[in-house]
Each structure stands twice: as structure tokens, then as C-alpha cells.
Amino acid sequence: MKLKKWMILLVVGLLLGILAACSGDDAEETSGEKEPSSEGKEEAAADGEKVLSFINPETIPSMDSSLATDESSFIYLAATTEGLYRLDENAKPVEGIAKKHEVSDDGLTWTFHLREDAKWQNGDPVTAHDFVYAWQRAVNPDTGSEYGPYMMNGVIKNATSISSGEKSVDELGAKAEDDYTLVVELENPTPYFESLTTFGTFFPLNQKFVEEQGDKYATSSDALLANGPYKMADWESTSSSWTLEKNEDYWDADAVKMSQLKFEVVKDPQTAVDLYESGVVDRVDLTSDLVDQYATNEDYVISPDTFVYFMKYNQTTNEALANKNIRNAMNRAFDKQALVDQILNNGSIVANGLIPADFTPMPESGEDFREVSGDLSTYNVEEAQELWKKGLEELGTDSVELELLTDDDETTKTMVQYLANQLSTNLEGLTINLKQVPKEQRLDLDDNMDYELQVSRWGPDFLDPFTFMNLWTTESGNNKMGYSNAKYDELVGDTATKLATDNPARYENFLEAEKILFEDAAIAPLYQASLAQLVSPKVKGVHVNPFGATYEYKWADVGTE
CATH class of the missing domain: 3.90.76.10 (Dipeptide-binding Protein; Domain 1)
Incomplete structure (x- = not known):
């Protein structure tokens, strides 16, 4: 688009x-x-x-x-x-x-x-x-x-x-x-x-x-x-x-x-809806279990978004997460389509890359960046299990235990329980323990890199792929996971310096850099948000x-x- x-x-x-x-x-x-x-x-x-x-x-x-x-x-x-x-x-x-x-x-x-x-x-x-x-x-x-x-x-x-x-x-x-x-x-x-x-x-x-x-x-x-x-x-x-x-x-x-x-x-979704129906509040978000009930309501709207949710791997706190095969296995081990269709049920779409769909067009062709870049991280259990086996062999172990840090709202709780179940079911020997905290506490833990896995998200600050791509450069204050790739840094850095006035060349760099990010399995994309609401x-x-x-x-x- x-x-x-x-x-x-x-x-x-x-x-x-x-x-x-x-x-x-x-x-x-x-x-x-x-x-x-x-x-x-x-x-x-x-x-x-x-x-x-x-x-x-x-x-x-x-x-x-x-x-x-x-x-x-x-x-x-x-x-x-x-x-x-x-x-x-x-x-x-x-x-x-x-x-x-x-x-x-x-x-x-x-x-x-x-x-x-x-x-x-x-x-x-x-x-x-x-x-x-x-x-x-x-x-x-x-x-x-x-x-x-x-x-x-x-x-x-x-x-x-x-x-x-x-x-x-x-x-x-x-x-x-x-x-x-x-x-x-x-x-x-x-x-x-x-x-x-x-x-x-x-x-x-x-x-x-x-x-x-x-x-x-x-x-x-x-x-x-x-x-x-x-x-x-x-x-x-x-x-x-x-x-x-x-x-x-x-x-x-x-x-x-x-x-x-x-x-x-x-925080309770049902209480929020009750307040809306009684006329106390004028807008309310609907969780997946309430969507079917209110989908025919004349006040019901589904709102597309440019926020992308993903799982971060802190490569500094756990030996397993420093292993590229382990990360790549986990990226492929959960069914994102079922996540958006059955768990979220609010119009969100699968994310198989970092830059959201319908966000920014290519400078010359006008094609959507996401369409051109394609699917870079997809669900594939067979590939996931092969990569997992290689990773375990490289680590010299048959089991891995990880803690997943998340926010504590109801929708996130349901989503991460599904995610943890998928990962532990599809990857033999993997145990996921959930750590659910208020958002402000999660942000503090992220800032201090005091986590192993984390469900996070990013919404664009300005209308350019740089707002997403600059997150994962080595020196970025938002990186907070120990990821570093010199080629990635060079490609992204050049878009702001020597290629600053050459937009077609900048976008080619962004395309190449995004591929590197997922070859490295630096993050695991989950979904691009939409929201079901009564307004x-x-x-x-x-x-x-x-x-x-x-x-x-x-x-x-x-x-x-």
C-alpha cells in the first residue's frame, strides 16, 4: 500500500x-x-x-x-x-x-x-x-x-x-x-x-x-x-x-x-467494557475473548497500527542465546498465524520482518517496503528442530532453560503463555519461565539489560525506515541485547551520512540490512498490531x-x- x-x-x-x-x-x-x-x-x-x-x-x-x-x-x-x-x-x-x-x-x-x-x-x-x-x-x-x-x-x-x-x-x-x-x-x-x-x-x-x-x-x-x-x-x-x-x-x-x-x-478488560456500556467511558480496547461478542456492535472498529512486536534475545546473559542456531531455531518455532487469528483476534497481522507493512513506500517504484523485502523470519517447525539440534550440540547440552520478561496486562499474559507453550512444545529440552511485571519495571530491566528473553515492541518516531533500523546498531541506546554486526552498522550508518541525499540508495541499504538482522536472528518478529475497540x-x-x-x-x- x-x-x-x-x-x-x-x-x-x-x-x-x-x-x-x-x-x-x-x-x-x-x-x-x-x-x-x-x-x-x-x-x-x-x-x-x-x-x-x-x-x-x-x-x-x-x-x-x-x-x-x-x-x-x-x-x-x-x-x-x-x-x-x-x-x-x-x-x-x-x-x-x-x-x-x-x-x-x-x-x-x-x-x-x-x-x-x-x-x-x-x-x-x-x-x-x-x-x-x-x-x-x-x-x-x-x-x-x-x-x-x-x-x-x-x-x-x-x-x-x-x-x-x-x-x-x-x-x-x-x-x-x-x-x-x-x-x-x-x-x-x-x-x-x-x-x-x-x-x-x-x-x-x-x-x-x-x-x-x-x-x-x-x-x-x-x-x-x-x-x-x-x-x-x-x-x-x-x-x-x-x-x-x-x-x-x-x-x-x-x-x-x-x-x-x-x-x-x-486493567481488567471486562470491567473496561462494563464501564463503556454504562456510559462512564467513551472508548475501550477489546481483548480477543470479547471481540466475537462485540464485533457486530455499531461502535466496533478495528484499527490498523504500525507497532511491531518482537522477542528480544539478550546475548550477554545466557550462553544459549549467544548461539545463532539456537536463536534461529526459536525464531521458527511458533505459529504466528494462529497467534494473530486465535489468541489476539483483533486484526493484527503476522510480522516476518522488522519494517511494518503499509508504512513506507520504496522511493522510485512506490511498492511497499515490506512487500519488497519479503518474509525474512517465518514459522517452520522442521527447520526449527534441525537448527535447535545443531545449537544444542554446539553447546554440549540437551536442555536449555530461559526466562521470558513481559508486561503484565491481560492480553500480553495470554499471548506469552501461548508463545512459551509453542516454543517448549516444538523445541525438545527447552523450558520457558515467564516473568510478568508492570511495564515501567520491564523498561527498567531492559535498560539495565537484566533479562534473558523479552517481549517488546516498537512504533515509528518518524516516517522513514531509519526509525526501526537504527535500533539495532551496536552503539544504539535501544539495542540493550548485546547484538553487534559491523556490516549492519555500516549499512545503516551510511543511510544517514554519505547516502543522506540519495533516497533510492538509502532504501537499498535498508533492504540489505534487514536481511542481515534476520540472518543473525537478532530478534524474533511476532506480529504487527491492530486494535479492536468500541468508540x-x-x-x-x-x-x-x-x-x-x-x-x-x-x-x-x-x-x-
């Missing part, structure tokens, strides 16, 4: 969702099914205010734009913070804090002209200095940001040297020419840089406020400062509920129709992006049911 058709799908308005769930200190309350109260909703409606209520499947891991790494965090950062640009309903960048920009002939210097009517929640003006500070903070190794180096290294001048401690942060290629002119120097021409500026890591920060808050910054709504469509209320880092309130100080406040958007963490017909103007923050709430509205 070509990009134009994908954009049409977005305009049609299928709402994407979030699959993985986690809980904080309030998890016991929510898993015990504390119901969101409809009382406040009714009062707001009586006052003529517009209110929508949604379920979030997890607490928000971080509201610090330098430290956020997950889908939920970026959704609420995008709702409360404005970057240089914001994605519209067609996933095209439109005016944010920047009114316009110019690019030098060599593609290396971008000059952004900022609006002078943008304010922070405390009344301070939003200036070019706020962007410079935020970007420097994101690549400063003392910050410990994962996304800062991932998004900026090799893109913004000197970011790589700064994040590795070789240069000081004030040498970053981002300067405030004056309060309302931001000049950015790039390491290499980056045609998609405009779309990068819509992403949370590139959002501005009010330096005085951040430094005054110190360690408390972004741990509660009182320790946050909004400059976007909404401001966060009633939130702490462990909160199981929170509210987005319209930010009257937002420069484009007239475009924001909603008074409040309320969110509650509910109230009164929910209007909530659109989704094929990259970046999943939900865009700026233009949300309440329509006639």
Missing part, C-alpha cells in the same frame, strides 16, 4: 490504541476495579463544558521529555507541550511554536522563526532558548536520556560527540539567534528533520522552572509546565487517574474545544499518527451521537 493510501486510512479515522499495561502504587485499586466516577462528568456536562472520558491501560511512566521512552508518555507530552511543529489529521507538520522555517541549499542549516504569542503555563514566553536548553539536556550524558542520543546523534551537529562526553553541551548545533529565531545545524542533510521536530524529545523546556523543581521535576502536575493545548491536573507519577484540562494560555486555545479529558487506569460516536476529532504520539487530542470534540 502506498503512502497516499495509508494517509487516507488515517483520515477515515480508525483510532489506534495501546496494548501493553503497567501499574504503579495504585495498581491494586485499579486491578480491583475501582470504577471511574461518572459524577464529575455529569456535573461538567450540566455546566455546559465538554468532557470525554477514556481508559489508559497503564500509569504514565514519565512526563519528562528528556527521559520518556514509551507510547503513553509521549501521548500526554504531546497533549500538554507544543514543539516547533505538530502533526495534523493527515500526519503532516503544521504550525506549532514555529511559524515557518528556511533550509540552506546544502540542507545543513535550518532556521526556525518562532511565534511571539506562545506562553508557558506560568506566563513566561516560549523562546528559542527553551529549545536549545531542552535539546542540550537531552544529549547531555549526565541526564541519562535514551531518546536524546537516539534521536539526535548523527542528526544535529556534535550531538554524538556530546552524548559520548567528548564535547560540551554548548557545542550542540542548536543556537538562539535571538528570542524568536532558532538556528539548527545538522550533521548531515536530513530530509525528514521537520517531522522529527514534532516528536516529544524535541519539545522545549523552561530552564528556570526545570532547575527550580530539581529532582521533583515531572513527578506531579504541580511540577510540570505546559505550553500546549492542555495542562495536566490531578497527576502524580504513581497516579491511576488524571485529567487533561484546556490550557487557556495556549496560543491556539480557540481551536481546543474540550474542557477536560479524563483518564483512568483499568462512542460522539468522539470527534481525535486523530492518530503513523509515527510519534499515537493519539492527537488537540482537535478533540464532542459530536452528536
Whole structure:
């Protein structure tokens, strides 16, 4: 499917969702099914205010734009913070804090002209200095940001040297020419840089406020400062509920129709559906066992997604996982078609590669990248068992025991039980022990490489294969599994340097690199997500992006049911 058709799908308005769930200190309350109260909703409606209520499947891991790494965090950062640009309903960048920009002939210097009517929640003006500070903070190794180096290294001048401690942060290629002119120097021409500026890591920060808050910054709504469509209320880092309130100080406040958007963490799928049917919430995700029951409901929608789920192999913690034959055997030992058809039952499709289907077309032919690259990791029990036998012989053993780290939401629990059963059934001598934890804990364990196997996922941050391929380079902050292949590094690295202005050549490199990734069995692709939901017909103007923050709430509205 070509990009134009994908954009049409977005305009049609299928709402994407979030699959993985986690809980904080309030998890016991929510898993015990504390119901969101409809009382406040009714009062707001009586006052003529517009209110929508949604379920979030997890607490928000971080509201610090330098430290956020997950889908939920970026959704609420995008709702409360404005970057240089914001994605519209067609996933095209439109005016944010920047009114316009110019690019030098060599593609290396971008000059952004900022609006002078943008304010922070405390009344301070939003200036070019706020962007410079935020970007420097994101690549400063003392910050410990994962996304800062991932998004900026090799893109913004000197970011790589700064994040590795070789240069000081004030040498970053981002300067405030004056309060309302931001000049950015790039390491290499980056045609998609405009779309990068819509992403949370590139959002501005009010330096005085951040430094005054110190360690408390972004741990509660009182320790946050909004400059976007909404401001966060009633939130702490462990909160199981929170509210987005319209930010009257937002420069484009007239475009924001909603008074409040309320969110509650509910982990039990049946409880969530009960809340929807009683009118307490306006959107709910359906697990596979509920799909058949509600598939004929007039509010039922299936939403395609560009998130790809996969199993990571940590090659540093277990001798067996350092063995290529063992990894290749496991990649082929589970039936993915049965997984999506019977276990997930929500429109998800089999993933036999890394780059999702219907995400990006080839530059010249317009063919979908996934179609051209083909199936690189498929289910084949006979091949799996032959490779497994070779691997065991090389290890000098007849059995392997592994621990599989996963999130603890209900859908993931069902899915990984199936996955573990398939692997242990089809590969004699393999034992899989499940370790299911809240998402925030899984992210910490991943960051510390404290796992053996892990079910993870990735959604694109910008519209280019690089957003997926750069994950597995040796120095990537997202690698976290000890994988390294010099040829892979070279191919991916060249797409951002010497081939930066030759898109056809870049895509050929991506094709070759993806093949290497699965020849090495670095990861095991599982599926490309879709989501079955019930969405109230009164929910209007909530659109989704094929990259970046999943939900865009700026233009949300309440329509006639």
C-alpha cells in the first residue's frame, strides 16, 4: 500500500490504541476495579463544558521529555507541550511554536522563526532558548536520556560527540539567534528533520522552572509546565487517574474545544467494557475473548497500527542465546498465524520482518517496503528442530532453560503463555519461565539489560525506515541485547551520512540490512498490531499518527451521537 493510501486510512479515522499495561502504587485499586466516577462528568456536562472520558491501560511512566521512552508518555507530552511543529489529521507538520522555517541549499542549516504569542503555563514566553536548553539536556550524558542520543546523534551537529562526553553541551548545533529565531545545524542533510521536530524529545523546556523543581521535576502536575493545548491536573507519577484540562494560555486555545479529558487506569478488560456500556467511558480496547461478542456492535472498529512486536534475545546473559542456531531455531518455532487469528483476534497481522507493512513506500517504484523485502523470519517447525539440534550440540547440552520478561496486562499474559507453550512444545529440552511485571519495571530491566528473553515492541518516531533500523546498531541506546554486526552498522550508518541525499540508495541499504538482522536472528518478529475497540460516536476529532504520539487530542470534540 502506498503512502497516499495509508494517509487516507488515517483520515477515515480508525483510532489506534495501546496494548501493553503497567501499574504503579495504585495498581491494586485499579486491578480491583475501582470504577471511574461518572459524577464529575455529569456535573461538567450540566455546566455546559465538554468532557470525554477514556481508559489508559497503564500509569504514565514519565512526563519528562528528556527521559520518556514509551507510547503513553509521549501521548500526554504531546497533549500538554507544543514543539516547533505538530502533526495534523493527515500526519503532516503544521504550525506549532514555529511559524515557518528556511533550509540552506546544502540542507545543513535550518532556521526556525518562532511565534511571539506562545506562553508557558506560568506566563513566561516560549523562546528559542527553551529549545536549545531542552535539546542540550537531552544529549547531555549526565541526564541519562535514551531518546536524546537516539534521536539526535548523527542528526544535529556534535550531538554524538556530546552524548559520548567528548564535547560540551554548548557545542550542540542548536543556537538562539535571538528570542524568536532558532538556528539548527545538522550533521548531515536530513530530509525528514521537520517531522522529527514534532516528536516529544524535541519539545522545549523552561530552564528556570526545570532547575527550580530539581529532582521533583515531572513527578506531579504541580511540577510540570505546559505550553500546549492542555495542562495536566490531578497527576502524580504513581497516579491511576488524571485529567487533561484546556490550557487557556495556549496560543491556539480557540481551536481546543474540550474542557477536560479524563483518564483512568483499568486493567481488567471486562470491567473496561462494563464501564463503556454504562456510559462512564467513551472508548475501550477489546481483548480477543470479547471481540466475537462485540464485533457486530455499531461502535466496533478495528484499527490498523504500525507497532511491531518482537522477542528480544539478550546475548550477554545466557550462553544459549549467544548461539545463532539456537536463536534461529526459536525464531521458527511458533505459529504466528494462529497467534494473530486465535489468541489476539483483533486484526493484527503476522510480522516476518522488522519494517511494518503499509508504512513506507520504496522511493522510485512506490511498492511497499515490506512487500519488497519479503518474509525474512517465518514459522517452520522442521527447520526449527534441525537448527535447535545443531545449537544444542554446539553447546554440549540437551536442555536449555530461559526466562521470558513481559508486561503484565491481560492480553500480553495470554499471548506469552501461548508463545512459551509453542516454543517448549516444538523445541525438545527447552523450558520457558515467564516473568510478568508492570511495564515501567520491564523498561527498567531492559535498560539495565537484566533479562534473558523479552517481549517488546516498537512504533515509528518518524516516517522513514531509519526509525526501526537504527535500533539495532551496536552503539544504539535501544539495542540493550548485546547484538553487534559491523556490516549492519555500516549499512545503516551510511543511510544517514554519505547516502543522506540519495533516497533510492538509502532504501537499498535498508533492504540489505534487514536481511542481515534476520540472518543473525537478532530478534524474533511476532506480529504487527491492530486494535479492536468500541468508540462512542460522539468522539470527534481525535486523530492518530503513523509515527510519534499515537493519539492527537488537540482537535478533540464532542459530536452528536
